[in-house]
């Protein structure tokens with residue numbers, strides 16, 4: 001099957017099908033996102049390896065080099081101007097965005113972006129930036145890997161859940177099931193965050209180890225400080241957007257709390273970095289009608305992780321994005337984010 005897939009992919013490119021779709025959709029803007037991107041040479045010496053898959057700089061370099069042959073890299077602010085019809089469209093334009101504000105985005109990846117003349121937009125959660133607080137998904141990941149016993153049980157809103165710690169593979173599956181379960185079960189973001197804090201604290205007390213104690217040396221989870229962000233805007237032309245105060249899923253908050261998450265994070269970023277913050281990215285792709293109306297009050301645009309391309313006339317606070325594709329096969333990388341793949345998916349899904 002993989003061989004058949006590779007042959008089909010080759011044909012798609014050799015027969016010009018990819019190029020045809022790429023040309024037809026050339027006025028649309030592709031926006032990609034990534035989270036933590038660690039320096040490949042640092043991986044082996046790291047104290048731990050997260051269970052969730054991470055990007056690394058070798059993959060980043062190969063992907064950007066592949067994309068640079070078919071796309072023109074533009075900044076998010078240029079994309080906004082094009083989509084608002086303030087400037088002429090740029091053919092096959094592509095924007096890189098980075099979620100959460102990890103330090104490795106600047107330290108390890110900044111020089112690589114710069115080499116390709118890419119000015120990424122980085123979305124930060126102001127409280128995490130301010131205090132270098134690890135995100136719950138990194139904190140819990142680290143905590144779970146310190147457990148020496150075969151399992152750890154918890155109650156998710158009264159329902160039992162057991163983390164299987166017998167092997168890394170089983171823990172990876174278990175952690176992924178857990179994340180799916182909590183997203184389905186909690187319909188209030190504040191209650192979910194409180195629950196996750198209590199759970200992580202109890203595991204940390206049990207094992208005596210916590211990510212916050214080592215975060216300043218951690219290549220995966222360390223958050224960029226205001227100073228490092230400011231320097232990224234000056235050295236590498238990074239643009240800075242808001243990702244709320246607390247990485248809150250604003251679709252699951254009341255109006256007052258949404259307003260606070262949106263307005264305070266914007267104000268803090270503007271005050272700390274002395275620049276305008278007009279762009280927003282929904283943590284966990286959580287948005288709903290009320291949230292959208294409020295987002296419009298503070299921001300020019302907002303980004304989802306709904307897959308697709310962006311064109312003039314689209315809803316400015318529901319920009320579509322796709323995950324930065326990686327791998328060693330350039331055809332696969334190009335196909336993963338292509339107009340052709342999206343068109344096929346739309347046809348199949350109706």
Ligand SMILES: [Zn+2]
Nearest residue numbers: 099100283284
């Ligand atoms: Zn995020």
